[in-house]
Amino acid sequence: MTRHIVARTSEIPPGGNKVFGVEGRDIVIFHVNGEFFALLNRCPHEGAPLAKAACVARLTSPEPGVYQRSRVGELLRCPWHGWEFDMRNGQSYFDPQRVKVRSYPVAVESGEELQKGPYVAETFAVHVEDNYVIVEV
């Protein structure tokens, strides 16, 4: 696994996402509730771009008439057929063991830390004063 510096943290606004080409893959990075998550930008079902997914809450119901909303913004709903995936690990809501989107470890590190390397930052000039999103592919 190689650690790639893909963006300044400020490039991906809260609630938003951005797609990066890393080692020939389209990887989408989401910024939710102060955390960053990286997934392959491709639904395992029919290939829809997950960057266009709705970011929704986990909605469950222990019994009819009662519902619970949790983990607001951390579930993806595919832009085509509505399959839901957990941003943290790519697992699908309906069959977590068998159906998942490939997910990648993400870290946020300061420019100061990054100066020490080794990192792949093909197109970046890394500045000490900024924070960066690192994805391991």
Add this chain to the structure above:
Amino acid sequence: MSDVIDRPILEQEATAKTRLRIIDCDVHPSIHAHSDLNPFLPKRWQEHLKTYGSHLRTPYIGTTPYPRSSPLIARRDAWPPTGGPPGSDLDFMRKQHLDPLDVEFGILQVLDLFIFSQQNLEFGAAIQRAINDWQLAFWSDREPRLKASILAGQDDTQLAIAEIERCAKTGRYVQINVCPRANEPLGRRRYWPIYERAQEIGLPLGIHVGGYGGHAPTGGGWPSFYIEEHQSNAHTVAAQLSSLVLEGVPERFPKLQIVFIEGGFGWIPATTWRMDQHFDRFRSEVPHLKRRPSEYVKQHFWFTTQPIDEPDEAKHLRALIDWVGADRLLFSSDYPHWDFDDPRFAFKTPLTETERKKIFNGNARALYKL
């Protein structure tokens, strides 16, 4: 399904020479704004639309009885960057759909303005006429891959026939579309003059799911959820297939070709088995039928593939295709709607080369004389 699927199950062939081009039998163009129709809509009806609006045979005005899962029932990535609703921008449709999927022909299916659900039949007929002209001016004239369908709501049979004749004269339409949810079941004799005319003209009759006929969309009444109403698309077409067959439409009009669009095909085997079983027992009730119902289905009816059935085990889809018959299936994507099927990935079971050629191209080419 494998643990992580990040590759297509069915890759398109690599080289242009051997690549199978797609005929997509369900592409939805959209009106950018109502005013787009003005050049084709008499002032009288423009003013009607402005003054009285659109009155549907459903409980609500300006919306569907069931909120859809996504805005304008569209893929979230299908909103054109230039603005306007999904399906309203030809260049974007080319870029997102026709070019990358190598669509050789796309058959247009217009659902705008709840085209077949207008309570005022004369107004409905006026918008159908306008949309029929608009399909040529905005789509087929600019993009020859896109083929228009004649919208002809059947509840005013005379107006429908006049419109079919007007459009057919141009030689530019490939299909006659009627509503799947009319005032009466589609096999009823009041609609036969339309079938007779379609047979004479030699255009297939297309029946695209959706719309409201003034009846509850399910045999059980008005359901609670979109998920239930969406199911009912298949029930509706199953009921209409039975009606057409058992009332004797293919017997009476043996050259008429009928296409069910967006009803999927998982329900067909059980429906035809049951019709055959009942026919063997009650044939004296329908002596106008000369053959078993399944034989009519296998000769006179076609079915578009989307939304493709997704059984847990791929071999069950394989069996389904064998039961229905690859000759009866026409690939459709439903672009740009949310339940879009991508021709590269939708079939989660292997097809033979012959089957692929039939389903993705050959059957539609022959049926629509493309």
